[in-house]
Amino acid sequence: MKEFRAFVKKEFHHIFRDKRTLLVLFGMPLAQLILFGYAITTEVENAKMMVWNQSPGQFSNALIDKMISSEFFTLTESVNSRKEMLDVFRKSKAHIAVVIPQNFEEDFYRGEASIQIIADGSDPNLATILAAGAKGIIMTWMKGKILNPVSIETIGTSVRWHYNPDLKSVLMFVPGVITIILMLVNTTLSSISITREKELGTIEILYVSPLKPSVIILGKLAPFVLLSILNATVILLVAYVVFEVPVNGSVMLLFLESLLFILTALSLGVLISTVANTQQTALMLSLFSMMLPTILLSGFIFPISSMPVPLQVISNIIPARWFLVIIKGIMLKGLGIEYMWKETAILMGMTLFLIGLSIKKYKIRLQ
Amino acid sequence: MVRYENIGKSYEGYPAVSHISFEVGEGELFGLIGPDGAGKSTLFRILTTVLLPDEGHCFFDGHDVVKDYKYVRRNVGYMPGRFSLYQDLSVIENLEFFATIFQTPIEENYDLIKDVYKQLKPFEDRRAGALSGGMKQKLALSCALIHRPKVLVLDEPTFGVDAVSRKEFWDMLKNLKSKGVTILVSTPYMDEASLCDRVALIQNGQILMVDTPEGIIRRFDKRMYAIQTQRIYQALNALQEMYDWQAYSFGQEIHLYAPETIDPSSLTDRLKAMGIEDVSVSLGEPEIEDCFMDLMVSSNIAENAE
Numbered sequence: 001m002k003e004f005r006a007f008v009k010k011e012f013h014h015i016f017r018d019k020r021t022l023l024v025l026f027g028m029p030l031a032q033l034i035l036f037g038y039a040i041t042t043e044v045e046n047a048k049m050m051v052w053n054q055s056p057g058q059f060s061n062a063l064i065d066k067m068i069s070s071e072f073f074t075l076t077e078s079v080n081s082r083k084e085m086l087d088v089f090r091k092s093k094a095h096i097a098v099v100i101p102q103n104f105e106e107d108f109y110r111g112e113a114s115i116q117i118i119a120d121g122s123d124p125n126l127a128t129i130l131a132a133g134a135k136g137i138i139m140t141w142m143k144g145k146i147l148n149p150v151s152i153e154t155i156g157t158s159v160r161w162h163y164n165p166d167l168k169s170v171l172m173f174v175p176g177v178i179t180i181i182l183m184l185v186n187t188t189l190s191s192i193s194i195t196r197e198k199e200l201g202t203i204e205i206l207y208v209s210p211l212k213p214s215v216i217i218l219g220k221l222a223p224f225v226l227l228s229i230l231n232a233t234v235i236l237l238v239a240y241v242v243f244e245v246p247v248n249g250s251v252m253l254l255f256l257e258s259l260l261f262i263l264t265a266l267s268l269g270v271l272i273s274t275v276a277n278t279q280q281t282a283l284m285l286s287l288f289s290m291m292l293p294t295i296l297l298s299g300f301i302f303p304i305s306s307m308p309v310p311l312q313v314i315s316n317i318i319p320a321r322w323f324l325v326i327i328k329g330i331m332l333k334g335l336g337i338e339y340m341w342k343e344t345a346i347l348m349g350m351t352l353f354l355i356g357l358s359i360k361k362y363k364i365r366l367q
Numbered sequence: 368m369v370r371y372e373n374i375g376k377s378y379e380g381y382p383a384v385s386h387i388s389f390e391v392g393e394g395e396l397f398g399l400i401g402p403d404g405a406g407k408s409t410l411f412r413i414l415t416t417v418l419l420p421d422e423g424h425c426f427f428d429g430h431d432v433v434k435d436y437k438y439v440r441r442n443v444g445y446m447p448g449r450f451s452l453y454q455d456l457s458v459i460e461n462l463e464f465f466a467t468i469f470q471t472p473i474e475e476n477y478d479l480i481k482d483v484y485k486q487l488k489p490f491e492d493r494r495a496g497a498l499s500g501g502m503k504q505k506l507a508l509s510c511a512l513i514h515r516p517k518v519l520v521l522d523e524p525t526f527g528v529d530a531v532s533r534k535e536f537w538d539m540l541k542n543l544k545s546k547g548v549t550i551l552v553s554t555p556y557m558d559e560a561s562l563c564d565r566v567a568l569i570q571n572g573q574i575l576m577v578d579t580p581e582g583i584i585r586r587f588d589k590r591m592y593a594i595q596t597q598r599i600y601q602a603l604n605a606l607q608e609m610y611d612w613q614a615y616s617f618g619q620e621i622h623l624y625a626p627e628t629i630d631p632s633s634l635t636d637r638l639k640a641m642g643i644e645d646v647s648v649s650l651g652e653p654e655i656e657d658c659f660m661d662l663m664v665s666s667n668i669a670e671n672a673e
Contacts, residue, residue: 002467002470003467003468003470006463006464006467006468007464007468009464010453010456010460010464013453013455013456013460014453014455017455018455200449200451200454201447201449201450201451202451202452202453204412204417204445204447204451205445205447205451205452205465205510205511206468207416207417207440208415208416208417208439208440208443208445209440209465209468209469210437210440210441210468210469210470211468364436365416365417365418365419366412366417366418
């Protein structure tokens with residue numbers, strides 16, 4: 001036990017005296033959270049709008065005022081011809097154009113008015129969202145103007161989003177970022193920290209000592225378990241304070257499941273370190289074998305159900321896929337363990353398998 | 368204390384060492400001398416249980432190093448060829464770490480390392496990576512000794528260390544020997560051989576000779592002539608033209624190994640006649656380096672002839 005404590009102490013010294021490790025450990029999570037939270041967002045605010053108003057007057061101005069009074073649009077340009085309009089699009093000074101035809105007020109009361117919305121399709125996602133938004137605002141405004149609404153009312157649909165009513169993307173990204181961070185940090189840092197001893201030759205004197213392999217491995221991993229839990233706490237706090245993302249389910253359950261996932265990632269790191277002999281190889285293996293699949297195939301960014309079948313099959317062996325279901329269930333839906341025992345069992349199985357394989361491949365000698 | 372029995376080891380089909388047998392007695396300071404790549408590290412790694420031999424057996428204090436590797440690991444002090452301490456830990460942190468993993472308090476065996484460690488004491492809080500080469504070796508030695516090992520195995524401890532530190536290091540080894548520690552040390556420097564009780568000369572994975580330094584000198588079956596001149600290069604060329612014998616420069620001297628007696632003054636005259644005017648030849652006392660040079664070259668010639 002004393003040896004174990006001495007080993008863990010040594011590991012903490014290594015971690016806290018290496019600026020790069022610290023940066024990966026604490027800088028990367030925050031950078032990713034901010035990046036995903038702010039930059040990569042599907043919400044729209046203050047989109048640039050231009051207007052080609054062919055029947056200026058109080059009536060049409062009221063419509064434009066209505067549109068820009070929402071936070072959705074900002075009026076950036078007014079144009080008077082098709083040529084001017086295309087020019088503005090070409091210079092990217094507007095994302096969307098609203099074209100109000102001649103005799104708009106008269107046509108409107110005759111029930112024949114039509115408004116043209118032209119969106120810049122070079123960003124199709126944005127164009128779809130903006131067009132739908134503009135349509136919505138115009139429809140609402142029209143309804144308020146009609147004296148007898150029944151005459152134009154058709155069958156309306158109304159969609160309500162469960163669990164994430166505002167469709168805030170940050171709600172989606174926080175669980176995803178935690179998943180990626182836990183996976184990457186633990187796999188990378190643990191495999192690097194073991195291969196470093198190989199590369200520097202210090203593993204040789206560890207071999208030639210009474211230390212049991214289990215003490216060496218556990219001593220290597222213990223600091224990362226503690227620091228990862230700390231890391232996850234910081235991410236959750238930042239998410240709560242900055243992005244107002246709450247944990248709807250049991251925090252205790254969230255930590256226990258995270259602990260399981262951390263163990264999965266660490267055992268993968270140990271496995272990588274039994275194969276790699278240099279820190280660089282270990283880094284490559286953990287980054288390339290883990291980062292891309294974890295981000296692309298876990299369902300974090302692209303939904304698994306819309307992937308081609310072979311990729312769906314591959315996604316099953318990615319631990320992050322299962323953890324993402326768990327963490328989203330707890331954080332967003334507030335579910336309990338009874339809804340995620342299957343995913344939990346899969347993660348446990350993966351962890352046991354990886355640990356078994358690592359023990360089998362772990363060497364007590366050189367070569 | 369240590370016994371190698373017909374040990375062989377290959378890496379990817381290339382033999383690193385083969386048919387190695389020798390013994391080291393208790394309390395002996397035993398030197399393994401040979402050039403880079405001769406197989407010294409391989410032999411030490413087999414003894415310290417980090418490598419498995421392909422053939423033969425190796426015994427440590429009566430225990431087979433393969434079957435009983437745990438016994439060896441508890442009782443050997445090993446200093447690998449590369450500096451293998453934690454560079455980002457301080458001097459005292461390194462020492463404490465190794466003391467703890469060997470389950471001994473530092474105080475218990477402090478008398479053993481006192482002479483070595485007292486020079487490091489002023490730098491206790493310095494990171495090991497920031498120490499000079501000589502200081503690093505002293506720290507590594509302290510860490511290898513902290514659990515009072517039965518056998519100390521040092522792989523090229525003086526490699527790349529300045530002359531003063533090298534001498535200090537050998538003094539420390541003698542001191543340890545007087546305290547009853549068996550020491551196996553390897554070195555590429557032949558002049559260090561004379562500081563050992565017994566030495567084994569190793570080349571291309573084979574032991575050429577095992578004996579005391581005096582015994583090795585006694586076995587030298589040639590005469591050594593020391594030739595002093597400023598024009599070493601010309602003199603060597605001239606000697607090569609004259610004889611089919613070996614001649615090497617040692618600093619400001621040329622040593623010529625002659626299988627028969629020659630007259631120094633006539634050789635002086637012949638060399639002077641060839642334009643090397645400042646030359647003087649005398650019959651010298653062969654040193655251990657001369658014996659090694661001679662042995663190594665003859666064994667190479669024999670091997671090539673096969």
